[in-house]
Amino acid sequence: MNGSSSSDNLSNGMGNLTISDRTCTGVLCSHPLSRDIRIESLSLTFHGHDLLLDTELELNYGRRYGLLGLNGCGKSTLLTSLGLRELPIPEQMDIFHLTREIEASDMSSLEAVMNCDEERLKLEEEAERLAGQDAGGGEALDRIYERLDAMDASTAEKRAAEILNGLGFNKQMQAKKTRDFSGGWRMRIALARALFMNPTVLLLDEPTNHLDLEACVWLEETLKKFERILVVVSHSQDFLNGVCTNIIHMQSRKLKMYTGNFDQYVQTRSELEENQMKQYKWEQDQIANMKEYIARFGHGSAKLARQAQSKEKTLAKMERGGLTEKVSRDKVLVFRFVDVGKLPPPVLQFVEVTFGYTPDTLIYKSIDFGVDLDSRVALVGPNGAGKSTLLKLMTGELVPLDGMVKRHNHLKIAQYHQHLAEKLDLEMSALLYMIREYPGNEEEKMRSAIGRFGLTGKAQVMPMKNLSDGQKSRVIFAWLAFRQPQMLLLDEPTNHLDIETIDSLAEALNEWDGGMVLVSHDFRLINQVAKEIWVCENQTITRWEGDIMGFKEHLRSKSGLYD
Known part of the structure; x- marks a missing residue:
């Protein structure tokens, strides 16, 4: 069966199991017959690396939690530990963790x-x-x-x-x-199975990764009505806003709980951090002033010395009571694509193009359009409508049955798609891989090329099999960007990237001077980078007159799931 619903609870409300280099411990503090889960002193170790240390997790019945944190912080590992019941969870609560596609x-x-x-x-x-x-x-x-x-x-x-x-x-x-069915469609069947089972605790890790925008909207509308306990990892802020009643932020080996959806979490976290920094600065000023006074007057007249001693006691008391910590900011990555200059239009032109994988089942019929270096296009439409097919026609990987695709003689196209990860030799390091792919370049130049996409230090030289999926995605971006293309075709570039990395990608695309065609199920990324929305459907391409959020409303009304 997909997912996990085993029941190896240990006695005394303690959990302590090691499976595959993962150790998870915690104490169940909610009543064994409760419908809520509260675990204190929660610690989680993976390959000897502490992901969580002595923190608390609370999951209340009827709440829907978004689990956030930077790539590699251990979100998926925590879900796995919950799904395998390595943590103490009341026995009567059934758990379903969606982990893989349905068997063929x-x-x-x-x-x-x-x-x-x-x-x-x-x-x-x-x-x-x-x-x-x-x-x-x-x-x-x-x-x-x-x-x-x-x-x-x-x-x-x-x-x-x-x-x-x-x-x-x-x-x-x-x-x-x-x-x-392909693996992506079998993953959808597994998701359907998880929703059909309606378990007490449902754990979903990036459930929108294999969905088109229409199915994303349907899933969002469905999950916002889920009345048990949902924990979801998602890089889509829009999805988290629609579904979640609470946010759990995984940072600095602790879990911090917030009430509200993603936008409310951002606002609350910002206010809390602002107050924390004010308190931290006030305390540090007080400490500096007291230390200066003690240093100046500690050995002066009796009266001044007494005051200095009094300040020493105050200082010791402040330190005993615990000082406010400085706010630890998430390290934000900065992506950069090298500017490529201009090519005169038309750069890429489709003239009366007809295409189908067989002449009897056409995907496109007599389509005409052009894409230039200032084009920023998002392709939308249901799965099977031909979005990825259109990108392959642009690169020349597929050839039209009729009509022609004209490309400028000097046009360099780079396409990002999920199967590029299969190209990586996982036994090699990212640095050696880049040196092999682009021979004749100095090591320093290759280090800098990978560094542009946020992979630095040890991460550049360790075998890529030890990198997270998000880090592998960055290696692929570095590999593509080094070709200095004038046109980027991006097919689901956000899978496996965390929210902060997606924002960095959006910023890099907006600062870059080349052309872009994007296929994505992430409404927010489309909103950030696309100037035009093209709908692929019924063998043709039509331009959507509004923005992507207007298109989302259109899909929502089509879904028939409006509140």
Whole structure:
């Protein structure tokens, strides 16, 4: 089964398990029969590296938590520890942690979602067995029917179909075998299964990564109605704003809890940090003044010496009581693309282009448009409408069935897509990889090229298998940027990047003088960098007249899930 719902709770409310170089300890402080989880003295170690130290985690029933923190701080490791019950969690609380796509089998996607509900299946089998007995099952059968009613078992197929439909599966796709879907679509089936199970604790790590904008909007509208405990890691601020009632910030090996959605968290954190810095500065001024007084008058006249001693006691008392810490700021990365100068238009032109992977199933029919170095375009539209296909037509990886794609003779295009990570030799370091890819360049030049994308020091020379997914993404950006393209085609560049890194990427794109075509499910990134929105649908491309947030409202009204 996808996800985790084991129940290895240790006695005395203590958890202390080591699995795969991960150690997690904590003390359960909420009542074992409570619907809330409160764990004190929580510590989490991974490969001997402390991710959390003596902190507290509180998850209350009916709340939806966004888990935030910089790449590599341990968000996914914490979710895994919760999902595997390495932390003490009341036994009656079922947990589902979405970890991987559904297995490829002959089961249809609809069956795969429904068959995950083990309790319902067991009860239905038992009911059938009892009903077949001569005595008719009696009270035992009545109790099973009561439980099935409570689980809404009679509507199971309808609910499963609705969830799959919301995630982009039409009737034909719901009947298709799971083995006939790609990994991304099987991940959607796994997500549908998680939502269908409706567990007490639902743990989702980047659930929008394999979704188009339409499915993202549907998921946001669905999760904001989730009434149990949800913990979600997401790099989409927009999604966190729509879904979350609380934010947990993972920083400096502690968990800090905030009430409200992402925007409210930003405001509250900013106010708290401002007050903390004021208090810190006031205390430091007081300490400096007292120390100066003690140094000057500690050995003076009796009266001044007494005052100096009094200040020494005050100082010692302040230090014993605990001084305010200086605010530790997250280290913000700065990305930089090298400016490339101008090429006269037309730089990239589509003339009456028709394309399909077979002549019978066309994706585009007679499309005309041009992209220049001042173009900043976001492609939107449902999965399968041909957004990634259009990028491949731009690069020449695919050739039209009819019409032509004209490229300027000097145009250099670089395309970012998720499969580039498969190109990386994970046994090599980022530095050696860049030296191999671009021979003849000095080591210092390569270090600087990688450093431009926030990978510095040890991270440049350790094997890339030890880097987080976000750090690997930065190596790919460094590799692409070193080619100094005039046109960047970005296909889902935000997967595996944290919020701060996405903002750095947006800033770098806005400062760069080349052209850009973007495919992304991140509404906020599109809002930050795109000047035009093009909708790919029904074999054609049309320009959306409003901004991306207007397009989101349009999708929301289409979803039929408005409050």
